[in-house]
Amino acid sequence: MTTQDIAESFTKLCKAGKFDEAGAKFWSDDVISIEPMTGDMARLKGRKAVEGKGKWFSENHEVHSCKVDGPFVNGDEFILGFEMDMTPKGKQRMTMKETGLYRVKDGKVVEEKFYFNG
Amino acid sequence: MTTQDIAESFTKLCKAGKFDEAGAKFWSDDVISIEPMTGDMARLKGRKAVEGKGKWFSENHEVHSCKVDGPFVNGDEFILGFEMDMTPKGKQRMTMKETGLYRVKDGKVVEEKFYFNG
Numbered sequence: 560m561t562t563q564d565i566a567e568s569f570t571k572l573c574k575a576g577k578f579d580e581a582g583a584k585f586w587s588d589d590v591i592s593i594e595p596m597t598g599d600m601a602r603l604k605g606r607k608a609v610e611g612k613g614k615w616f617s618e619n620h621e622v623h624s625c626k627v628d629g630p631f632v633n634g635d636e637f638i639l640g641f642e643m644d645m646t647p648k649g650k651q652r653m654t655m656k657e658t659g660l661y662r663v664k665d666g667k668v669v670e671e672k673f674y675f676n677g
Numbered sequence: 678m679t680t681q682d683i684a685e686s687f688t689k690l691c692k693a694g695k696f697d698e699a700g701a702k703f704w705s706d707d708v709i710s711i712e713p714m715t716g717d718m719a720r721l722k723g724r725k726a727v728e729g730k731g732k733w734f735s736e737n738h739e740v741h742s743c744k745v746d747g748p749f750v751n752g753d754e755f756i757l758g759f760e761m762d763m764t765p766k767g768k769q770r771m772t773m774k775e776t777g778l779y780r781v782k783d784g785k786v787v788e789e790k791f792y793f794n795g
Contacts, residue, residue, distance in 0.1 A: 593751065594751075595750060595751035595752070628758070629776075629794060630794065631774070631775060631776040631792035631793060631794045632713060632792055632793060632794075633711065633712075633713035633790060633791065633792040633793070634713070636792070637792065638756065638776045638778070638792045640746070640758055640776070656746075656749070657749060658747075658749040658756045658758070658776070660756070660778065672751060673751065674749035674750055674751040674754070674755065674756045675749060675750060675751070676747060676748065676749045676750075
């Protein structure tokens with residue numbers, strides 16, 4: 560599979576709301592996940608840690624809908640845009656916009672890096 | 678200026694259609710510009726070469742409008758989304774969607790890398 564193929568397959572799952580399945584299928588065992596923040600979750604390494612972040616997110620946010628834009632591809636990287644209508648636990652409903660940059664190696668996503676708007 | 682400040686200032690100029698002014702103000706002299714293609718313009722280095730690409734683009738495309746989304750920031754990088762309504766010279770009017778990843782160092786954009794959709 561080319562990066563374009565992987566990007567399209569990954570994106571198709573995200574557009575269907577199957578973010579966990581996209582990760583399960585395409586994350587490398589050593590995947591690195593980088594968030595634009597400080598603290599424990601700023602940089603995670605390994606499938607188990609990144610799955611843990613996904614679990615934490617699901618447990619602490621109610622996602623009403625998520626628009627996914629892309630994929631935008633160059634070489635071994637692709638970018639997705641996300642616009643998420645969600646309610647963080649105990650807070651007000653909000654729209655979160657972010658982009659994700661994915662780096663592909665040997666048919667797997669080896670790094671994902673997120674960028675926030677605002 | 679922080680990367681967030683530079684990203685916002687750069688984006689404001691782009692949203693006003695002032696792409697050349699954004700480059701003139703923020704490109705470093707050694708800026709690297711990477712396009713998702715092969716050939717002469719795939720990787721350009723230096724302000725003069727990158728300005729030359731901008732000039733070539735302007736001369737060969739009529740841009741009717743351009744929506745700019747962002748900036749999306751993480752560390753010393755930011756991402757912009759572009760949706761351009763344009764007519765390439767001698768071709769049909771089309772919508773081009775791309776994203777740009779910008780890397781900032783010492784208050785200047787030292788690298789821009791574009792990703793295409795489709």
